[in-house]
Amino acid sequence: MSTNPLLQDWAGPHGLPPFADIRPAHFQPAFDAALAEHRAEIDAIAAQAEAPSFANTVAAFDASGRRLTRLEHLFYTLTASATSPELQAVQRALAAPLAAHSSAVYMHAGLFARIEALFEQRERLGLGAEQRRLLERVHLDFLRAGARLAPEAKARYAAVMSRLAELNTRFAQNVLAAENGYQLRLATEDELAGLPDFLRAAARQAAVDRGLGEVDGGSVHVITLSRSLIVPFLSFSARRDLREQAWRAWVGRGDDTGATDNRAICREILALRAEQARLHGHACYADYALEDTMARSQGAVMRLLECVWQPALAAQAREREAVQGAMAAAGATHALAPWDWRFYAEQAKRARFELDEAEVKPYFSLDRMVAAMFDCASRLFGLQFKARPDIAGYHPDVRAYEVLDAAGRLSGLFLQDNFARPTKRSGAWMNALRNQSRALGTTPVILNNNNFARGAAGEPTLLSFDDVRTLFHEFGHGLHGLLSDVEHERLSGTQVLRDFVELPSQLYEHWMAEPQVLKTFARHWQTDEPLPDALLAKVQAARQFGQGYETLRYTASAIVDMAAHALPEAPEDVVAFEAETLARWKLPPEVGVNHRLTHFQHLFSSAGYAAGYYVYLWAEVLDCDAFDAFVEAGDVFDAGVAARLRECIYSSGNSREPGEAFRSFRGRDPVVEPMLKDRGLLV
Template sequence: MQNLKNRATREKLFKASWYRAEKGDENDTRAILEKTAKLKMDKAHLMGKSSYAELNLMDQMAKKPENALKLLSQLANPAVAQAKKESDDIQKLIDEQKGGFSLEPWDWNFYAEQVRKAKYDLDENQIKPYFEVSTVLEKGVFFAAEKFYGITFKERKDLPVYHPDVVAYEVFDRDGKSLAIYYLDFYTRDNKNGGAWMSNFVEQSFTTNTKPVIVNVFNYQKPAPGKPSLISYDDVSTMFHEFGHTLHGLFANQKYVTISGTNVPRDFVEFPSQINEFFALEPAVLKNYALHYETKQPMPTALVEKIKKAATFNQGYATTELVSAATLDMAWHSVTSENQFKPTLEFEKDVLQKYGFTLPQVPPRYHSPYFAHIWGGGYSAGYYAYMWSDMLNSAAWDWIKNNGGMTRENGDRFRKYILSVGNSVDLNQAFRDFTGKDPEITPLLKDKGFVK
């Protein structure tokens, strides 16, 4: 959509996607969806709960569906207001180009990219020479971890690897003792899943007397022999993000595997990874790794400022489509009696109207008939979790900034109260132990550029 110049083709592609599961044929999911939603409600009633959302959130940080909905509603209004401003900017561009039409969902990505280039002039070809994979890893990701947590890394070429591209490191704790083994698998291959993730080959446990063995997997393009592996800033951010999950696994410190490391509620698990993304733009860290691969000169200040300003670009759109989808999920799973159900499309329309998602140019990221995450993908009454983790992440980073920043004291505190506890304590209390209070929404709204 971002690159398709033919508007009719964009519209055709969008509509083929949007209406794919509601054509009255064998692929129409609406009857199955409505039956599934009712069965989930019935299951909750059998378990003594009023709704499936109430049942599912019992062991999550949110605890109750109304707490999750409160967060979503706090994000909805400012996100939609920002998206309206963004749509006005795009419509202005369309008019300047004598487009002669009003902005529709299938136009957004195509014209937003043009607005981004005009406003921020971010050229990936300018940025990539400063982000060489090994330098980002060792002088960025590892440097930040050593500075904040005191851990160090040593490459181990004697350890077996499952592919020649994979590299292995031994991780040492602040006292010099071996803490874990860490593998990295950087490059895309034909037989490899897409995306990026963290997994444990071995999980920490005192019962089994095992230390963690962790892998981070990416899908960067492998360079030609003798050429540097240069990546985008988005890729840099992903590397810091996935290493945040790794830290959660490295610092696991529990008796049982089932409550150790990343075995935590869904609305908490992204918190350690998302907060680690902030380190990528910390001045002391950035100047250490954002070095031109040929000249070894640091990235110019002007280019750094463009990256920072671009971070809030299109956040109205991105947040609106995500929050509206999460609200739909919570609404479908908060039904308490059969008479509250309506036909799928009517139910969706009413929910979006009720919660203020009335900007037609920004539909939910997922339309109910093909929202596979919440029907068969394990996210039933759980899609809000991304935003909950976002709130924790911004609130915790705000506390760190206001209490000395990247100090070892703060790192040790974060490790003690957040990264090492697994699911052995009430994680709401763990957050209060770290910051001294419950998380607030304002830091997240600031990070997204919705408030000053």
């Protein structure tokens, strides 16, 4: 028997791999074996003498490659959450071969011939609704991967996809290196001026985590480019020069002349995607990408973005007046710059609403907010979460919870990895270590990753309101995976159309701000006193302040994404193209964007959100309208509405067309007004 733990049966709790025994060197031979095994399975399905049937072709294909699938889930979890130079080297080496294998599978002439024959007969096969959906989705997967291309075009297409996989990997590793390469060290009281206690504690812990000791008898504090540190630093630091340094490092990731320069990589990715689209007969990559979405077209996307742009500009102009008022009150005479906005917006909010984030944050400890998100899932869907501290993850930060249904039956495993660290990419995300499938007899193993700044030793990690929203958002994705109840793995959980996948996550955010949830779980970490009514009222009153600014930042990023992927050829200079696009839309210079192209991982670490960053706004139309169903019922935990939500949205995966799934829940198509109202953009 092989001594490679990846090639042995995984006998850990819930079928988890033996994380402690796994080394980077184990992956190459394990993938070699898994790829060969999958190729043999595909050849066998294609070579059958029996006529194609749903069972011997489509279901068999869905069930194939199990060893490869579990390896990929594990490998990409580790490269995102617990990487190392050795693992990154393996990732670079495997990028092209894994892409080549995918192309070989989806261009397999014999297998595609069987699938196409079934697709052409689909009306006469007597298939159930989910079986037909699987056949249609698998057939489309093959088409979109180039199965119908001519032989020469197939070869070129496979080469393009292999090169893209290499570039995606380099892009992501460059962003991680750029983020890890920056540390703003603060050692004196003058450098710490304005920083509240919670931020000082988090910055001190960040220094400890990075092995930094004392300087001249004083404690070192470190601001990294983790959002949970950089955003509050820009909001509170009284040192304008340090704010500018931090802001320039944050927005400049990948836009440099050093080892982490992503400009040429961005351009080559855009050029290859344009070629990919042309091979499919499309004028540009945006047309190819949007073909398999709810939006379907650039026009539909742009109408949505334009719908919010002008109201957001007007709202941000009103916010600017308040910000400039705060500057005048502070005696500032300099022009308003991007690194000033959050600092003076925080002062304007404090003056207008008598609300200070430093006053609110002690009520939002991580442990209590995790309890809140679990409690909401229990009240809505009957789930129970049992902590399993004995189950080891890939890192000591990982916490494991068994998931039980309303009858106490085990239905899955939930893992949570909450803290920022140098071996983990930035952002927040959900992924599956194993998807649910009745045909395969598998229960889900779902992982949430966040990047919160860890609290000081002996003290809790305190979250901002935005952090709590992120916590609930990712858990909404997690519930989408945990509640999945479908027959076939390809249709399971979050494997839905890209502009539908954010509905379950963004919808779940609504419960974090509900007064009854906050009154129960938002308690001061030192006194255990609940969030006072007066403070809660201030939080609710201030909720929409700054939405003009935030909406413009998001929408501007979505506009640049769509503009770049709508080009028939890649721009010569991606930085200049980005600036020209934003100037054409008249984005105020003090606002900026959520993500610049050179570190826009949604677009360039994979193709997942390429020509698709708009999906958060698209899904927000759906989620605000969907939450209104609870509001109309008079109870945000209404049992009947929750049961319908579970059946139509959270449990159905991709077994239903998303528009039909939403209509089944809501009784009609979505309307945009609830979203505009929620953002405070309805005049």
